[in-house]
Amino acid sequence: MNLYEYMGKEIFRKYGIPVPDGYVVEQLTDVREYRKPVVVKSQILLGGRGKSGGIKFARSSEELKNGVKELLGSKIRGLTVTKVLVEDMINIKHEYYVSFALNRSERSPVLIASSSGGVEIESVPQNQIFTRKIDPLLGYSDYVGREASKFMNLDKNLSAQFRSILEKLYKVYEEEDCELVEINPLVETAEGNLIAADAKVIMDNDSMFRHKDIKITDPEKTPLELEAQSKGYSFIELDGQIGVIANGAGLTMATLDALTLHKGKPRNFLDLGGTDDVEIVVNAFDLVLKADPKAILVNIFGGVTKADTVANGIVAAKKRFKITKPIVVRLSGVHDDEGRQVLKENGIESFPTMMEAIERVVKLAGEA
Amino acid sequence: MAVLVDKNTRVIVQGITGHQGSFHAGEMMKFGTNIVAGTSPGKGGTKFMDKVPIVDSVSEAMGFEPNATMISVAAPYVRDAAFEAIDQGIKLVYILTEHVPFHDTMEIVHEARLRGITVIGPNGPGITVPFDCKIGIMPNKIFKQGDVAVASRSGTLTYEIVDAITRSGMGESAVIGLGGDPVVGLTFIDVLKMFEADDRTKKIVLVGEIGGNNEELAAKYIKDHVKKKVVAYITGRSAPPGKRMGHAGAIIEKGVGTADSKIKAFNEAGVQVAEYPMDVPGLLR
Numbered sequence: 001m002n003l004y005e006y007m008g009k010e011i012f013r014k015y016g017i018p019v020p021d022g023y024v025v026e027q028l029t030d031v032r033e034y035r036k037p038v039v040v041k042s043q044i045l046l047g048g049r050g051k052s053g054g055i056k057f058a059r060s061s062e063e064l065k066n067g068v069k070e071l072l073g074s075k076i077r078g079l080t081v082t083k084v085l086v087e088d089m090i091n092i093k094h095e096y097y098v099s100f101a102l103n104r105s106e107r108s109p110v111l112i113a114s115s116s117g118g119v120e121i122e123s124v125p126q127n128q129i130f131t132r133k134i135d136p137l138l139g140y141s142d143y144v145g146r147e148a149s150k151f152m153n154l155d156k157n158l159s160a161q162f163r164s165i166l167e168k169l170y171k172v173y174e175e176e177d178c179e180l181v182e183i184n185p186l187v188e189t190a191e192g193n194l195i196a197a198d199a200k201v202i203m204d205n206d207s208m209f210r211h212k213d214i215k216i217t218d219p220e221k222t223p224l225e226l227e228a229q230s231k232g233y234s235f236i237e238l239d240g241q242i243g244v245i246a247n248g249a250g251l252t253m254a255t256l257d258a259l260t261l262h263k264g265k266p267r268n269f270l271d272l273g274g275t276d277d278v279e280i281v282v283n284a285f286d287l288v289l290k291a292d293p294k295a296i297l298v299n300i301f302g303g304v305t306k307a308d309t310v311a312n313g314i315v316a317a318k319k320r321f322k323i324t325k326p327i328v329v330r331l332s333g334v335h336d337d338e339g340r341q342v343l344k345e346n347g348i349e350s351f352p353t354m355m356e357a358i359e360r361v362v363k364l365a366g367e368a
Numbered sequence: 369m370a371v372l373v374d375k376n377t378r379v380i381v382q383g384i385t386g387h388q389g390s391f392h393a394g395e396m397m398k399f400g401t402n403i404v405a406g407t408s409p410g411k412g413g414t415k416f417m418d419k420v421p422i423v424d425s426v427s428e429a430m431g432f433e434p435n436a437t438m439i440s441v442a443a444p445y446v447r448d449a450a451f452e453a454i455d456q457g458i459k460l461v462y463i464l465t466e467h468v469p470f471h472d473t474m475e476i477v478h479e480a481r482l483r484g485i486t487v488i489g490p491n492g493p494g495i496t497v498p499f500d501c502k503i504g505i506m507p508n509k510i511f512k513q514g515d516v517a518v519a520s521r522s523g524t525l526t527y528e529i530v531d532a533i534t535r536s537g538m539g540e541s542a543v544i545g546l547g548g549d550p551v552v553g554l555t556f557i558d559v560l561k562m563f564e565a566d567d568r569t570k571k572i573v574l575v576g577e578i579g580g581n582n583e584e585l586a587a588k589y590i591k592d593h594v595k596k597k598v599v600a601y602i603t604g605r606s607a608p609p610g611k612r613m614g615h616a617g618a619i620i621e622k623g624v625g626t627a628d629s630k631i632k633a634f635n636e637a638g639v640q641v642a643e644y645p646m647d648v649p650g651l652l653r
Contacts, residue, residue, distance in 0.1 A: 105581055112574065332528075
């Protein structure tokens with residue numbers, strides 16, 4: 001779960017990481033009296049906001065109002081801005097980069113820091129980036145910050161501030177169950193203070209039971225994907241014509257791959273998961289039908305999910321939704337013979353192998 | 369011992385009275401797995417299927433001398449259950465549960481490593497050595513004893529490939545599901561070491577998917593250290609970047625973890641990569 005900048009900064013503030021003073025604006029009447037130069041920042045979950053015109057600088061009351069007016073409701077790369085953050089302008093002397101992320105192969109957190117901040121870290125030369133694996137049982141300790149400070153040539157004053165920020169940032173990473181906490185840029189002000197000018201916080205979706213206060217609708221999900229999520233399905237919309245229902249993430253992905261290799265274009269990814277419930281199959285059809293595919297492929301390898309249960313679900317869905325679109329089914333594994341018999345009695349095509357089913361559905365979708 | 373388990377493996381099931389735990393414990397017993405006890409806090413003193421003693425804690429279960437556990441409890445309780453097993457020194461900890469916070473898994477995996485304990489999963493189908501022992505949820509009927517070892521990041525896709533191997537007349541020496549999460553106990557390199565050392569195993573199949581660089585690291589390891597024949601299959605070739613394809617770990621992030629990169633790495637290591645799952649047996653010949 002990707003947090004908006006203002007939410008990330010609220011968390012930073014709570015943990016004592018310095019951030020500029022600011023407030024969130026959702027409508028023009030929220031704008032407070034102008035006192036000093038401010039930055040007006042669109043709250044969208046995309047990198048490179050500045051380059052896309054999503055950030056305005058205001059040095060007068062009029063510029064502040066105009067900036068807010070321009071940004072609120074505007075579209076940046078397809079996303080509508082519903083909130084802006086109005087923040088005190090800071091005098092930038094230098095920009096640094098710092099983050100804690102997950103190193104998957106080490107199964108460990110990793111600290112990444114650089115004196116070259118303010119740009120995407122991927123574009124910074126490797127020899128200017130400090131990376132250090134953190135043992136999750138030991139956690140962050142000051143020696144790591146001293147090593148990073150030395151690498152980055154920070155003077156005594158900056159190093160002390162930097163290490164204090166690192167310690168708090170790791171606390172955010174750990175206690176808020178984050179995949180990523182990133183400050184880019186971490187600004188050294190003309191006055192010699194370090195301050196987090198931006199905040200990128202991505203929380204682990206699987207940890208949200210511990211963070212019930214945070215609720216965000218993923219802006220990158222389509223309405224149908226959100227509906228699927230609320231019903232407990234793993235569902236992704238794609239831009240093809242063949243609806244797909246399969247069981248297990250791996251098999252579902254393999255089905256999409258095989259369709260694509262056969263010049264078929266999948267309309268969606270839908271993983272039924274492990275189920276022995278006819279209604280779960282019926283509801284899966286409901287979702288796929290809403291995506292309006294030309295044909296539907298069901299690919300099941302029975303295990304926990306019994307093939308005959310799925311067959312009964314397909315028959316029930318066909319009746320309930322009066323489906324006239326071609327349905328092609330591949331059933332294998334536990335109770336596959338029984339399942340294919342049920343389908344045959346109800347005039348639904350089924351095959352024992354994945355390849356036969358894929359060839360057939362690609363052909364039917366092409367004719368539809 | 370075969371890979372990680374054998375006929376003498378004594379298994380407990382943590383969460384044996386739950387919906388998943390009880391169903392799969394029953395299936396494991398049908399397969400021939402020696403389940404010596406189950407835990408279910410508050411339900412100690414009863415029996416599972418009139419046979420397996422149920423106790424309140426792992427500490428009490430230690431009286432039955434287990435050396436492996438299957439954890440089938442809800443995600444918020446996995447950390448506690450795994451720590452309970454690790455604290456008692458159970459040498460093999462398999463976690464079935466999906467949606468475990470990865471921060472919990474990191475702690476579990478690192479603590480286990482310090483104590484020489486192996487963690488399988490979370491969010492995977494477990495381990496099967498036909499027909500010595502099955503710990504996990506793989507369907508009983510797809511196996512045949514043989515010399516092909518399979519390691520996979522997926523569940524049903526593993527069954528599909530194992531089934532294809534069995535139907536082609538070959539059989540399996542061990543099948544391990546690593547799990548679909550970004551942080552799991554075993555890497556492909558860990559299992560390659562076990563497969564290379566296992567006398568029963570002559571050929572190896574790795575089933576990878578998009579996300580992370582586990583496959584790329586395995587490819588390099590194979591080139592330098594593995595003498596046995598290795599065949600791979602990678603899923604997610606058609607996956608759009610930035611989308612989680614069902615598994616929490618199956619995501620292409622900032623260009624890292626693409627199927628192309630993994631296929632290329634395997635090809636460079638001399639490992640053939642099957643285009644379709646059912647092509648795997650053909651490449652093993």
